[in-house]
Amino acid sequence: MYAVIDCGGHQYRVAEGEIVRLQKMDGEVGEAVTFSKLTAVGAGEALAVSVDALAGAHVKGVIVEQGRARKIIVFKKKRRKNYRRKKGHRQSFTAVRITGIATS
Numbered sequence: 001m002y003a004v005i006d007c008g009g010h011q012y013r014v015a016e017g018e019i020v021r022l023q024k025m026d027g028e029v030g031e032a033v034t035f036s037k038l039t040a041v042g043a044g045e046a047l048a049v050s051v052d053a054l055a056g057a058h059v060k061g062v063i064v065e066q067g068r069a070r071k072i073i074v075f076k077k078k079r080r081k082n083y084r085r086k087k088g089h090r091q092s093f094t095a096v097r098i099t100g101i102a103t104s
Contacts, residue, residue, distance in 0.1 A: 003059050003101045004039040011039055014098045019064055024092040027063050033096060035059040041103055048103070056104030065095035 002015040008023035027033060036058045040049045048054060068090040076085040 001043040001101050003041045005035040005059055006037045006039055016098055019095055019097050021093045021095050025094045029063055031063050033061050058102055060100045061096040061098045064097045068092050
């Protein structure tokens with residue numbers, strides 16, 4: 001069984017037992033989280049996407065890690081103008097282990 005959750009403006013396809021890296025969420029490691037905003041729930045060939053079928057459905061998980069991704073370099077340059085800017089960025093993330101998918 002799998003579900004498509006909507007979290008932080010992004011959609012993620014999750015299945016029970018897998019670890020998913022989501023955008024930074026509040027919470028400590030080991031804390032339980034519930035995702036109630038689902039886009040779809042599927043099992044094998046069956047797929048439920050209607051609002052009525054998803055009413056009351058939710059996905060439960062546990063926060064495994066609060067961390068930051070690898071650094072990326074942002075470099076801007078304009079040729080022949082002696083303009084160069086170099087910046088680094090590390091995106092924060094929350095790793096969640098999916099413990100259960102419940103339908104109504």
